[in-house]
Amino acid sequence: MSCDLLEKIHAYHDGELPAAERGALEAHLKSCSDCSELLNELQSLSRVIAAAPMVQISNDALRRLRDRRYVLPDAGVLKIAGWLTAAAAAVLLAALLVFPKQQADNNVAAGADLLDTVAVAPPTEPTDSNRNDLVALAQQMADELSTNDRQ
């Protein structure tokens, strides 16, 4: 079975195969026992997973979940954090305007020193494995700020 066909059978099972390709695949399934068997197994697998019992949370754990105090960010603190972020951005922008680009180009070390004075650099370059986490964290921080602003 070709990889292309394999992908199409999975997509067909998931309802993701474009309508224009369904007819041809259905015709093939009628004439190919290997492919129809694969489709049957995928359907069976989905049923088994959906019917699989899930581990239940204990009463104690559920009570702990309920009783935990979900501390939400204080509006004042968030507002101050927002101001600080805006202030840091303004300082950085002002510094870049004050020191011409040419100077930075001619003296990379001096530029790095300048940036060190206005921003805290991360200790290491983010790796691929944690880049998504950082993006997600930034998104969540933005959402939290936004949520708070609405209140």
Added chain:
Amino acid sequence: MEENRPTQQQYVQNRAAVAPGEAGSLPDDSELLHRSARGDVDAQHALIERHGRYLFGVAHALVGHPEDAEDLVQETFMGAFRTRFRGESSVRTWLVKILMRRAGMLRRSRRREVSSVSLDAAAEQSSSGVSGNGGGMADAKMDLSVMLQTLSPEHRQVIVLRELQQMSYEEMADALGVPRGTVESRLHRAREELRKRFKGYL
């Protein structure tokens, strides 16, 4: 003995029983979320009552430890109460997305995920009363956690999102922050592994 533990299907049916519109004056999930974000403890409790059990089942299937699953669900609710819900999906699907993200963070920070359990060990656990119902191989229902523990964490994620949440490939790509092609290849490989391991059940 835990004879009647709910399945994904039963959770869906139970959820439908309290769906807005059928539940009369009960506030819907998005309203409860809004109240929760303002610190309404009753609203937080109501959401935990509605979704806590299901999220724990999903979390346990992902991480394999009850303690980690509990932490994960707590962090999920904390994140949910502090994050704006945009109404692009059901609240439950949105909660599962948060849970997925938190599970990834937890895994990378702790580095003690159960990476792979042998089928023999999984079957033994299943019949020990910890999470299984024992019985013959032919008619026994394999626990979700046990089934998925044989997969890598990335493969567990796609199975949960697709088979339990019924997400489209695009939705899964969005939830996991990976390209659609990656979702498809992970899904194929995960299913292939499950088909091989649980041939007798299919």
